[in-house]
Amino acid sequence: MSVVFACLDADTLGGIQQVTHTLAQGLAGRGHEVHVIGLHRAARPFRYVERPRYERHVISSRPVGPQGPVARALAARRLRALLGGIRPGHAVLTSPSVVRRLDGVLPEAFHSIGQYHGSYDHASDCWHLAAIRKHYPALDQAVFLSEDDAWRFSEDALLPNAWSLPNPLALWPERTSALATPRVLGVGRLEGVKRFDRLISAFARSGVPGPWELHLIGDGSERERLRAHAAAEGVADRVVFRGPVPAARMTDEYLDAAVVGLTSDHEGLPVVLLEASAHGVPAVAFDVSGGVRSAGPVLVPPGDVDAFAAELGRLAGSLEERRRLGAAARERARAFRLDRVLDAWEELFTHLRR
Incomplete structure (x- = not known):
């Protein structure tokens, strides 16, 4: 099947990006057709995977920042064209901002999965909780990082579709630290x-x-x-x-x-x-x-x-x-x-x- 990961910026040094590339490489290694889409270009790109088995795409050549209506409309057109050429499957939207940006753009043939990489406490202290309440119930699945957070979001944001999936380790080391270096x-x-x-x-x-x-x-x-x-x-x-x-x-x-x-x-x-x-x-x-x-x-x-x-x-x-x-x-x-x-x-x- 095809799996699409959409990020505001897929190549900056950060936790969302690291997890996205780890999952993309792992799922591609299992035979899935995988695409990682950055809605914006990274100002300072960081390489997570040396030999990606997945396709990478950037929609806008400008870094994340204010975007006027014309630029946003052009970006939406490019995104529709890209998604229209990908076999229907699952679309993983990695943040509330991405969920908002793909509202009305993601083809109905894709199952929509909204991730949230923060905690419930952080979301409740900023605009994220309101955005999750507004947009995530309409998704096919809302995914959080722990059972505790999934339960709290389902109770407070009234999400009928909450699910928990943890972040993965990219590698399992054979050696461990001797813990002797001060x-x-x-x-x-x-x-x-x-x-x-x-x-x-x-x-x-x-x-x-x-x-x-x-x-x-x-x-x-x-x-x-x-x-x-x-x-x-x-x-x-x-x-x-x-x-x-x-x-x-x-x-x-x-x-x-x-x-x-x-x-x-x-x-x-x-x-x-x-x-x-x-x-x-x-x-x-x-x-x-x-x-x-x-x-x-x-x-x-x-x-x-x-x-x-x-x-x-x-x-x-x-x-x-x-x-x-x-x-x-x-x-x-x-x-x-x-x-x-x-x-x-x-x-x-x-x-x-x-």
Whole structure:
């Protein structure tokens, strides 16, 4: 069958994009005809898959931003023409914005699946919940990242079509970290929502001595502000800004880590927690969603930097505890292996065809 994934921007460094390309490659490997569509060009493209088995398309040559009525009409015409040439099947719309953009454009021959990669709590704090209430009930299926979030959306947004499917792991590593390198790892876009300032503060307050370092992998507009924050916290010499790292090299980063830290304001089911777990690396995270809880990190109350610091210090001080939690995390991560998540997607496709 054909499967279409539509993103606002399919090639920027981000969780939605990473999950989309992982699923696309996996489903294509199982013999499906798969297309990944970016409604806009990525301003700074990031390559997730070296040899894609799926087709990639970009509708607008301009990055995501304000779009006038004429440009939107032209984009809708191009999108209709593209979709009209694809064998009918399933269309996965990866965000509320994409669901709105494809309203009236997606051919009726496609089963419509609306994803939401955030948590219920995040949606209720912004325009997303209203958009989900308005547009998702008309879709064939609404897909969320955890059973907890699916239940909360079905109750509050009155969704009769809620379903839960977790994010997948692109690879299952054969090796795990020895957890002996004195390194805390943070991975993600250096933007305000990720709140790496909190991770830096927690690292500074944890009492973890040198040679322990905090390595931040990723790039973004907050980089220089975070450098200044590390200096203000007195740990500038122990916070290492690594910049973006190719997806193919991330295994080496996890193998050199002893603890992973996640201090975001909100998350759905962050791939970094799944990847850390698969490599046997324990993680500390704020308890911000059912998806985060399902990944099994050490949880602390949202925004409580002192509690986060205490857990970092505890794990840094005990190799035995890191090994115990890392082994448990790897066992839990088996549920997110790509083959299992692809099985779940194919079960959904079968359900929709009945």
